[in-house]
Amino acid sequence: MADPPKHKDAWDKFGVLLQPVGGLLTAMAVAFLGVFGSRALEERQSRDTNARLYSELMSQREVAESTLRKDVLGAILQEYLQASPTDLDAKVLQLELLSNNFHDSLDLRPLFHDLQRKLLKLPEGSDQQELLARIENLAREVTSKQLFTLQGRGARFSRPVDLAELDASGSGSVPLTPEPQTLTIGEHKCDISVLLRSADRRTRNIRVRLEASACNGTDTQTLNTTFDVGFYDFPIIDNTRLPNGWRCAIALTNWVDDFAELTTICFPGEYASLKDRPYYEEVIQKLREQSDAPST
Amino acid sequence: MNKLIAFAIATSLVSSAAGAGEVFGTVKGASGVVKGAEVGAKCGDQAYGPVKTDAKGSYRLVIAQTGKCTLTVTQDGKSATMNVVSFDDATQSDVVLAVGADGKLTAKRG
Numbered sequence: 031m032a033d034p035p036k037h038k039d040a041w042d043k044f045g046v047l048l049q050p051v052g053g054l055l056t057a058m059a060v061a062f063l064g065v066f067g068s069r070a071l072e073e074r075q076s077r078d079t080n081a082r083l084y085s086e087l088m089s090q091r092e093v094a095e096s097t098l099r100k101d102v103l104g105a106i107l108q109e110y111l112q113a114s115p116t117d118l119d120a121k122v123l124q125l126e127l128l129s130n131n132f133h134d135s136l137d138l139r140p141l142f143h144d145l146q147r148k149l150l151k152l153p154e155g156s157d158q159q160e161l162l163a164r165i166e167n168l169a170r171e172v173t174s175k176q177l178f179t180l181q182g183r184g185a186r187f188s189r190p191v192d193l194a195e196l197d198a199s200g201s202g203s204v205p206l207t208p209e210p211q212t213l214t215i216g217e218h219k220c221d222i223s224v225l226l227r228s229a230d231r232r233t234r235n236i237r238v239r240l241e242a243s244a245c246n247g248t249d250t251q252t253l254n255t256t257f258d259v260g261f262y263d264f265p266i267i268d269n270t271r272l273p274n275g276w277r278c279a280i281a282l283t284n285w286v287d288d289f290a291e292l293t294t295i296c297f298p299g300e301y302a303s304l305k306d307r308p309y310y311e312e313v314i315q316k317l318r319e320q321s322d323a324p325s326t
Numbered sequence: 327m328n329k330l331i332a333f334a335i336a337t338s339l340v341s342s343a344a345g346a347g348e349v350f351g352t353v354k355g356a357s358g359v360v361k362g363a364e365v366g367a368k369c370g371d372q373a374y375g376p377v378k379t380d381a382k383g384s385y386r387l388v389i390a391q392t393g394k395c396t397l398t399v400t401q402d403g404k405s406a407t408m409n410v411v412s413f414d415d416a417t418q419s420d421v422v423l424a425v426g427a428d429g430k431l432t433a434k435r436g
Contacts, residue, residue: 170415187435188417189435207435284414285413286411286413286414288393289393289394289411289413291411291413291417
């Protein structure tokens with residue numbers, strides 16, 4: 031006996047209708063996935079291409095700039111060395127060009143000293159004073175720029191020097207500050223003392239001894255070094271390495287009659303001149319510190 | 327004519343002051359920067375200022391001569407002095423104030 035026809039309820043009808051719609055929805059979902067997937071891939075490719083293009087452009091610009099700087103440096107140096115020894119005005123101009131373009135990568139002190147020696151030999155009443163003032167102002171500008179750059183990353187202190195008092199002290203050492211100055215950079219500290227030995231008013235140089243102790247809170251041996259400081263000693267270029275990776279420099283920032291002003295600045299070694307490469311040991315120590323530091 | 331001479335003198339005074347040195351810095355006390363302290367300088371017979379420190383404790387004095395000067399800082403009616411040197415260029419002289427056991431205000435370089 032045949033079964034009586036089964037009555038179809040609303041769900042059955044809905045199921046019949048949904049079968050073709052389900053197929054359609056699946057097709058649409060696949061199409062959407064394809065479109066969005068390919069769009070995402072395209073965007074990623076475009077970002078990669080842009081990044082590659084940017085890096086290539088930057089690299090090309092760097093190469094072009096290096097080539098230009100090399101050519102300019104070569105041309106100015108050649109001009110400077112070939113210029114007539116009597117044409118000191120041209121030499122001053124060339125030194126100005128060199129200083130303004132290469133003060134943070136080239137030790138220009140020998141050129142400044144050479145020019146100063148030549149100018150001091152000129153007879154009084156010539157352009158001597160004007161040209162000497164020009165190179166001194168140039169050097170002071172460079173020092174000022176470099177101190178401004180470094181002070182954001184380091185620590186400094188400035189003190190006046192009474193030259194008459196220094197002369198009267200004979201061959202003894204006069205401390206620049208009554209007590210060592212504790213300089214702090216980040217979490218590191220160092221005690222810095224500056225002792226004044228003598229002053230040469232003609233060349234405007236002061237002989238100093240720099241002492242560094244208790245760096246990083248340890249009772250390590252006091253390090254000391256003696257050198258001359260003049261207007262042509264630039265802190266980024268001419269500085270002393272400390273064992274904790276710092277560099278310390280003393281700059282002559284002012285000089286008038288019986289008084290001078292010395293600025294002592296210490297800064298992380300990374301900000302030293304481009305020519306001043308870190309020791310491998312320093313790099314390894316820094317890498318060790320970074321790997322030992324707890325990750326945040 | 328007198329007006330012209332007076333103008334010439336005034337102009338020369340302004341230009342000499344503009345080319346003069348400048349002493350600037352920050353005044354700090356035990357609890358941080360000192361706002362509203364008076365800072366003046368005396369160089370020989372000539373007095374400069376006083377000026378008041380701003381909200382950041384900074385002061386700036388234009389000194390129309392070079393050489394040794396005495397900086398006087400006055401806070402809450404008490405004064406302390408410190409030696410500074412004025413150069414052709416600006417020079418920074420930060421001041422740290424402290425009150426001694428005897429109640430006197432002292433100033434030293436920061």
